[in-house]
Amino acid sequence: DTLINQIAAGEVVERPASIVKELAENSLDAGATEIAIHLEAGGIERVCVRDDGCGIPASELPLAVARHATSKIDSLKALLSVTTKGFRGEALAAIAAVTHLTIASRPREAPHGMKLDARSGELTPYAMAPGTEVDCRALFDTVPARRKFLKTPQTEAHHAIEAARRLALAHPQVAWQVTHNDKLVWRLAPQSAEARFLALFHTDPAEWRLAHAETPAAQLLGWVIEPRFARESARQALQYLFVNGRAVRDRLLAQAVRQAYHDVLHGHRQPSYVLFLTVAPELVDVNVHPAKSEVRFRDPNAIFRLVNGAIAQALAPTVV
Ligand code: ADP
Numbered sequence: 001d002t003l004i005n006q007i008a009a010g011e012v013v014e015r016p017a018s019i020v021k022e023l024a025e026n027s028l029d030a031g032a033t034e035i036a037i038h039l040e041a042g043g044i045e046r047v048c049v050r051d052d053g054c055g056i057p058a059s060e061l062p063l064a065v066a067r068h069a070t071s072k073i074d075s076l077k078a079l080l081s082v083t084t085k086g087f088r089g090e091a092l093a094a095i096a097a098v099t100h101l102t103i104a105s106r107p108r109e110a111p112h113g114m115k116l117d118a119r120s121g122e123l124t125p126y127a128m129a130p131g132t133e134v135d136c137r138a139l140f141d142t143v144p145a146r147r148k149f150l151k152t153p154q155t156e157a158h159h160a161i162e163a164a165r166r167l168a169l170a171h172p173q174v175a176w177q178v179t180h181n182d183k184l185v186w187r188l189a190p191q192s193a194e195a196r197f198l199a200l201f202h203t204d205p206a207e208w209r210l211a212h213a214e215t216p217a218a219q220l221l222g223w224v225i226e227p228r229f230a231r232e233s234a235r236q237a238l239q240y241l242f243v244n245g246r247a248v249r250d251r252l253l254a255q256a257v258r259q260a261y262h263d264v265l266h267g268h269r270q271p272s273y274v275l276f277l278t279v280a281p282e283l284v285d286v287n288v289h290p291a292k293s294e295v296r297f298r299d300p301n302a303i304f305r306l307v308n309g310a311i312a313q314a315l316a317p318t319v320v
């Protein structure tokens, strides 16, 4: 069973960044308004995520780290219109299979928290504010073959912080804090989407143009870089796409942006953009592959036109 769990874990846990993503998404699902992420040695030695969300009753803690335990789907209908981030019910179990995991939680109405050690099954009282704290130590400690594939702490930290950045960008109403070893990486108060974007990238608003378009089925909102500030190299371009609040890599959307950029500019520069696409849940499948963050649209052509049109319009010289 341990082996099966460790193999299954490979689907979910590739590196510390995957743990950051899964844990913070759970915090968001739990309605957190504050999420604190702490990393040690790039997350290899420790990833700890604390939130002020709804918490988990003590009696349900063991279930939370069991495979295929999810509290988020109770019907087929719910499965077809998933709005929570997690719904597979195996992230915690997978992480627990490859780290030393403890989960402490305190629902708002509970007098104190309880902490579960996933390995020993020991459940003990724990002093904490309402919310949940998941602490994962020594990633791949018991799976040397996997640990070998981890990069340096510095590189792993980069990826883990990037995973947090994507989530913070998509959830500006949530307060976030990221620390690495003894250093504060960033701390962000709840703010508007635009303020969050500018804060996370330390960027000048004058370098960006607002892109906005709407159809009855979809809405696009975001920023595309002022052409003269665009990078020559793809490596430096800042490209973020979110569909219904979830970071995705999507060829169709990327192509819709690139084509608009080329049509308007006839240049070879790389477009930078941060775009939020909102689509009616029944018109998009975000569950093509949980780890790859791909999406499939019911009507790809309509989405292409919406995005392409919005970007072209944003880039067009302003008529005075
Ligand atoms: P999933 O998110 O797919 O349901 P997970 O393995 O990520 O599966 O989590 C299992 C369950 O544990 C969740 O369904 C939820 O009930 C509970 N849980 C996990 N993290 C939190 C959290 N931070 N706050 C409240 N409940 C949580």
Ligand code: MG
Residues within 6 Å of the ligand: 022, 025, 026, 085, 086, 087, 089, 091, 092
């Ligand atoms: Mg989850």
